[in-house]
Amino acid sequence: MKWIERQRAFMDYTLSSLWRRKSKNASLILVYTLVVFVISSVIFFAGAFKKEAEAVLADAPEMIVQRMVGGRHDLIPTGYVAKVKGIRGVQSVTARLWGYYYHPASGSNYTIMVPENFPHADHAVELGHGVLRTWGTVQGNQIYFRTHDGETLVLSVVKVFEAATDLVTADLILMSEPVFRKISGVAEGFATDLAVRIRNEQERRTIAEKITQAMPDARPILREEILRTYASLFDWRSGYMLVLLSGAVLAFFIFAWDKATGLSAEERTEIGILKGVGWDTADILMIKFWEGIGISLTSFVLGVLASYAHVFFASATLFEHALKGWAVLYPAFTLRPVVDAFQLAVLFFLTVAPYTLVTVLPIWKVSTMDPDIVMRQG
Amino acid sequence: MRSVRKSTPYLIFIALCGVCLGMLLWLHPALSARHHQDVLEVKRRLVLELRLTDLCLFTEARYTRHLSQADLHSAFQDHPLALEHFPSGSMVRPPVSLWMRQ
Numbered sequence A: 001m002k003w004i005e006r007q008r009a010f011m012d013y014t015l016s017s018l019w020r021r022k023s024k025n026a027s028l029i030l031v032y033t034l035v036v037f038v039i040s041s042v043i044f045f046a047g048a049f050k051k052e053a054e055a056v057l058a059d060a061p062e063m064i065v066q067r068m069v070g071g072r073h074d075l076i077p078t079g080y081v082a083k084v085k086g087i088r089g090v091q092s093v094t095a096r097l098w099g100y101y102y103h104p105a106s107g108s109n110y111t112i113m114v115p116e117n118f119p120h121a122d123h124a125v126e127l128g129h130g131v132l133r134t135w136g137t138v139q140g141n142q143i144y145f146r147t148h149d150g151e152t153l154v155l156s157v158v159k160v161f162e163a164a165t166d167l168v169t170a171d172l173i174l175m176s177e178p179v180f181r182k183i184s185g186v187a188e189g190f191a192t193d194l195a196v197r198i199r200n201e202q203e204r205r206t207i208a209e210k211i212t213q214a215m216p217d218a219r220p221i222l223r224e225e226i227l228r229t230y231a232s233l234f235d236w237r238s239g240y241m242l243v244l245l246s247g248a249v250l251a252f253f254i255f256a257w258d259k260a261t262g263l264s265a266e267e268r269t270e271i272g273i274l275k276g277v278g279w280d281t282a283d284i285l286m287i288k289f290w291e292g293i294g295i296s297l298t299s300f301v302l303g304v305l306a307s308y309a310h311v312f313f314a315s316a317t318l319f320e321h322a323l324k325g326w327a328v329l330y331p332a333f334t335l336r337p338v339v340d341a342f343q344l345a346v347l348f349f350l351t352v353a354p355y356t357l358v359t360v361l362p363i364w365k366v367s368t369m370d371p372d373i374v375m376r377q378g
Numbered sequence B: 001m002r003s004v005r006k007s008t009p010y011l012i013f014i015a016l017c018g019v020c021l022g023m024l025l026w027l028h029p030a031l032s033a034r035h036h037q038d039v040l041e042v043k044r045r046l047v048l049e050l051r052l053t054d055l056c057l058f059t060e061a062r063y064t065r066h067l068s069q070a071d072l073h074s075a076f077q078d079h080p081l082a083l084e085h086f087p088s089g090s091m092v093r094p095p096v097s098l099w100m101r102q
Helices: A002-020 A022-059 A079-085 A129-135 A163-169 A177-184 A201-214 A223-231 A239-261 A265-276 A281-313 A317-324 A341-367 A371-377 B007-050
Strands: A063-069 A072-074 A090-103 A108-114 A124-127 A142-146 A152-160 A172-174 A193-198 A218-222
Touching: A002 A022, A002 A281, A002 B007, A022 A163, A022 A223, A022 A239, A022 A281, A022 A317, A022 A341, A022 B007, A063 A079, A063 A201, A079 A090, A079 A193, A090 A177, A108 A177, A124 A129, A129 A152, A129 A163, A152 A177, A163 B007, A193 A201, A201 A218, A218 A223, A265 A281, A265 A341, A265 A371, A281 A341, A281 B007
Parallel strands: A108 A172, A124 A152
Antiparallel strands: A063 A072, A063 A193, A063 A218, A090 A108, A090 A193, A124 A172, A142 A152
C-alpha cells in the first residue's frame, strides 16, 4: 500500500508538472496520437481485409484456365472445354463469359458477366448496387447499353444485389449469353476463360501441368494463387503501406529524438531545485518515467480507439481516396472486426516503451549532476 | 473540503479508455459476428455460383479489377519496364503466381 501511495504521489506531481506546460504537452499528445492512429489503422485494415478476402474467396474455382496470345490474355475456344474435361481428376469445366463495359456517361468501367444459369429473359439484367449508384442514365428500370457495333440496346433491371455484397458485386452486371455476345462482340465458339472444378485438391498441380502440356498456350491459375494474391495485397512490404508506415515511423523517431536531446532550461532548473530540496536521483527518474508513461499511454489508447472506430465503424474512410485511385466506382464495404492481439502488443511496445525510455535517459544524465551546477546551467 | 488528487481523474480516464478498448477489441467482434457471418454467407454463395475470382476493390483498370487474372506483365501492362500510371498500381503487388516463381 505504501508503495502504491508513493507512486500516486509521483503521479500527482508529474500531472501537475505536465499541466503547467499544457499547450506543449497537448500538441505532443496530438501528434503522438496521430502517429499511433495511422499505424494501427493500417494494421487493422490490412488484417481485417486479409481475413475477409480469405473467407469470401474460399469457394472460388479451384482453377481458371486462360489462353495466352502474344503474352496477353485472349479469348479461349470453347473446344478447349472438352480437352480439359478429358484430363483425369477434372470434375467439371465451365466456359466463363465475362468482360468489361466502359460507360462514357459515368466514366466508369463495369464487369459484364454471364452466369451459368440466368433465370430471366434476354432483355433482363441483374446489377450490383454500385452500378445503379454510378451509371447516371437509368430511367425507371431501363438501362441503355451500346453494343460492340454501335447499336443501342435497352435492357430491364430485374434485380439489384444487396449493398452489403458490394465487395464482390459493386460493378457487376449479369446478363444472358446472347446479349453479352451482342454487347462485347465475343464470337460464338469463344469464351473468356474456363473455370475448372477438381475432384481431389491434392492433384491440382499435376492437372495444371497436364493442361499446359496438352495446350501450350493455356495458362492455369490455381485458387491458392488467387488467395495468396489477396493475402499479400496489403502486405507490410507492399508499396503504399511501406510509404505510409515509413513516413509515420520516421516522424515518430524525429519526434522522439527531439524529445531525448532537447531538455529545456525550465526542466533543468526544476530538476536542480528538486535535487536541492532533497529528492534523490531515483525519485527524479520516477517522475520522468511517469511523465513518459502518461503521454505515451494516453496517446496509444486514444490512437487505437480512434483507429478502431475509423476502420470498423467508418469503413476506413480516410483510406478511401487512396484506394479509389482514378476509379469512379468504389465499393462500400464494412469489414468484420478482427484484431490480432500480437500485432497490438507489438505496436504497444514499439510506441510506449521507446518514448518512455527517451524521456528518462536525458534526465538521468542531468539528475546525477550537482544541483548547484544544474541550476546555474538552467 | 478535501481537493481531488490530480492522479484520480487521470486514472479514471485511463481505466475508462481501457474498458472501451477491451469492449471494442473483444465484445464488439463477438456481438457483430452473427451479422457479419450472414453477409459473408451471401458473398460466398455469389462467389460459388458465379465462379468469381476477384474482389471488386480497384475498378480503374482491368489488371487492378481482376488482380489474380492479370496478364503476365501486369501491373506494368505494356512491358516490364513501362511506368505504372494508375494510382492503385502503386499499392498492390503483381499476382503472387508471378513473383513467387523468381
